[in-house]
Amino acid sequence: xxxxxxxxxxxxxxxxxxxxxxxxxxxxxxxxxxxxxxxxxxxxxxxxxxxxxxxxxxxxxxxxxxxxxxxxxxxxxxxxxxxxxxxxxxxxxxxxxxxxxxxxxxxxxxxxxxxxxxxxxxxxxxxxxxxxxxxxxxxxxxxxxxxxxxxxxxxxxxxxxxxxxxxxxxxxxxxxxxxxxxxxxxxxxxxxxxxxxxxxxxxxxxxxxxxxxxxxxxxxxxxxxxxxxxxxxxxxxxxxxxxxxxxxxxxxxxx
Amino acid sequence: xxxxxxxxxxxxxxxxxxxxxxxxxxxxxxxxxxxxxxxxxxxxxxxxxxxxxxxxxxxxxxxxxxxxxxxxxxxxxxxxxxxxxxxxxxxxxxxxxxxxxxxxxxxxxxxxxxxxxxxxxxxxxxxxxxxxxxxxxxxxxxxxxxxxxxxxxxxxxxxxxxxxxxxxxxxxxxxxxxxxxxxxxxxxxxxxxxxxxxxxxxxxxxxxxxxxxxxxxxxxxxxxxxxxxxxxxxxxxxxxxxxxxxxxxxxxxxxxxxxxxxxxxxxxxxxxxxxxxxxxxxxxxxxxxxxxxxxxxxxxxxxxxxxxxxxxxxxx
Numbered sequence: 139x140x141x142x143x144x145x146x147x148x149x150x151x152x153x154x155x156x157x158x159x160x161x162x163x164x165x166x167x168x169x170x171x172x173x174x175x176x177x178x179x180x181x182x183x184x185x186x187x188x189x190x191x192x193x194x195x196x197x198x199x200x201x202x203x204x205x206x207x208x209x210x211x212x213x214x215x216x217x218x219x220x221x222x223x224x225x226x227x228x229x230x231x232x233x234x235x236x237x238x239x240x241x242x243x244x245x246x247x248x249x250x251x252x253x254x255x256x257x258x259x260x261x262x263x264x265x266x267x268x269x270x271x272x273x274x275x276x277x278x279x280x281x282x283x284x285x286x287x288x289x290x291x292x293x294x295x296x297x298x299x300x301x302x303x304x305x306x307x308x309x310x311x312x313x314x315x316x317x318x319x320x321x322x323x324x325x326x327x328x329x330x331x332x333x334x335x336x337x338x339x340x341x342x343x344x345x346x347x348x349x350x351x352x353x354x355x356x357x358x359x360x361x362x363x364x365x366x367x368x369x370x371x372x373x374x375x376x377x378x379x380x381x382x383x384x385x386x387x388x389x390x391x392x393x
Numbered sequence: 394x395x396x397x398x399x400x401x402x403x404x405x406x407x408x409x410x411x412x413x414x415x416x417x418x419x420x421x422x423x424x425x426x427x428x429x430x431x432x433x434x435x436x437x438x439x440x441x442x443x444x445x446x447x448x449x450x451x452x453x454x455x456x457x458x459x460x461x462x463x464x465x466x467x468x469x470x471x472x473x474x475x476x477x478x479x480x481x482x483x484x485x486x487x488x489x490x491x492x493x494x495x496x497x498x499x500x501x502x503x504x505x506x507x508x509x510x511x512x513x514x515x516x517x518x519x520x521x522x523x524x525x526x527x528x529x530x531x532x533x534x535x536x537x538x539x540x541x542x543x544x545x546x547x548x549x550x551x552x553x554x555x556x557x558x559x560x561x562x563x564x565x566x567x568x569x570x571x572x573x574x575x576x577x578x579x580x581x582x583x584x585x586x587x588x589x590x591x592x593x594x595x596x597x598x599x600x601x602x603x604x605x606x607x608x609x610x611x612x613x614x615x616x617x618x619x620x621x622x623x624x625x626x627x628x629x630x631x632x633x634x635x636x637x638x639x640x641x642x643x644x645x646x647x648x649x650x651x652x653x654x655x656x657x658x659x660x661x662x663x664x665x666x667x668x669x670x671x672x673x674x675x676x677x678x679x680x681x682x683x684x685x686x687x688x689x690x691x692x693x694x695x696x697x698x699x700x701x702x703x704x705x706x707x708x709x
């Protein structure tokens with residue numbers, strides 16, 4: 139975990155109102171694992187007061203990328219950043235996806251909306267681990283799809299403007315019920331209702347699954363106790379999204 | 394080499410500087426070792442410890458507000474026994490003062506927790522949380538009751554010679570009365586202030602943003618309130634006042650010292666920068682060097698333009 143002032147390299151609109159911000163941090167780029175996040179102070183003021191967590195989207199050399207849409211003050215500030223400006227970044231944080239296991243051969247990456255965020259870096263790691271990859275993406279419309287830096291992509295849109303007309307979970311069910319997918323494990327990320335539906339399907343079909351959750355955090359490092367995730371069993375009622383997560387085995391949490 | 398004396402003593406315990414990290418904002422001291430050299434802090438105050446582990450409140454626990462945040466953590470903590478077995482071994486190795494913060498829902502429970510800690514090395518003193526606004530039982534109901542606050546202090550005082558600090562709530566009419574009551578009962582210091590009760594509303598849903606409806610407000614938004622409470626309390630008692638409330642910068646900390654705090658606690662700032670406390674400790678030293686002051690203590694209560702107590706009360 140390091141905290142440093144990082145130079146912004148660029149901010150690009152990669153789909154309608156969706157941006158990728160690239161900054162330089164050799165330390166984070168070299169140490170981050172798929173599924174981890176960075177916590178960014180978006181403005182040098184007390185509004186907004188807290189940092190904002192972003193999954194690492196991709197790394198390239200000494201550069202790190204995050205992806206976001208503009209939903210509030212913090213993300214609006216990021217969208218206005220220009221090359222050369224400095225960004226106070228803390229990371230890499232959180233527990234990564236578990237990929238070096240022999241309990242699967244095909245990684246099935248399922249991303250709803252901005253749930254695509256951790257999938258490109260996950261793809262980088264999975265390729266290194268020589269796993270087969272199948273990617274299933276969903277978006278409201280084709281204009282909001284971000285499908286670069288991924289492998290074997292299948293697409294769904296809510297309005298049918300591209301690919302399968304329906305939800306990403308419905309598409310995932312179709313593809314997974316087709317038995318050509320060998321020994322799958324689902325890596326899911328997206329809105330909670332989507333993950334809930336995907337989780338029900340995965341448990342019914344006994345497919346190992348790990349989800350990356352998103353939610354408000356205070357500190358990102360486990361000191362504020364502000365981001366509880368309800369656990370299903372064990373002696374603790376809650377885990378912390380920031381340190382125990384953001385990735386969780388679906389059997390361990392109630393979402 | 395700096396010649397500024399940054400240290401101060403409290404009930405026989407020497408602090409290397411006047412900047413501590415506030416309870417609940419620095420975990421158990423071992424979470425951010427990659428980022429912070431905890432030995433540069435004046436002291437670490439632990440997350441509130443209760444007799445049994447506490448799960449804490451369901452989500453949502455934190456809501457950001459302008460220049461501040463509301464929290465409703467609900468005293469989530471590992472419990473005193475696990476603290477002793479899992480956290481104290483590390484805390485024994487640090488070269489800074491370790492203060493255990495204690496929360497409970499009955500007076501006997503406060504005593505039980507303190508008794509357990511008293512039987513171990515590694516804890517240099519206690520801060521008593523009589524003012525948590527986010528739990529149903531105990532917490533604030535003690536801190537707003539003068540007799541109970543005094544009784545807790547008296548009972549705990551009889552059990553320990555280690556420094557005993559009572560953390561007071563601002564959610565009372567006159568914090569000075571509470572400071573005086575615990576001083577009379579034998580407390581060595583008071584921490585002023587805990588969070589201020591606050592709330593935030595989602596107008597579309599017509600719901601409070603926190604499921605507990607209200608929470609504790611902290612951050613820069615509360616600094617002016619905290620300064621006024623420290624000013625009031627420090628003029629009412631002879632024991633040291635530890636100033637807390639929205640300290641983000643060196644200048645903020647110096648303001649607290651000037652209005653009468655003998656030391657400060659950095660809280661919410663740790664969530665944004667876990668190194669905030671060490672940077673502020675360094676900044677205070679630099680300020681004194683620049684001002685050719687030999688002792689940080691000379692800043693304590695140095696505010697000019699004193700007003701008399703009757704005027705002070707008429708503001709409130």
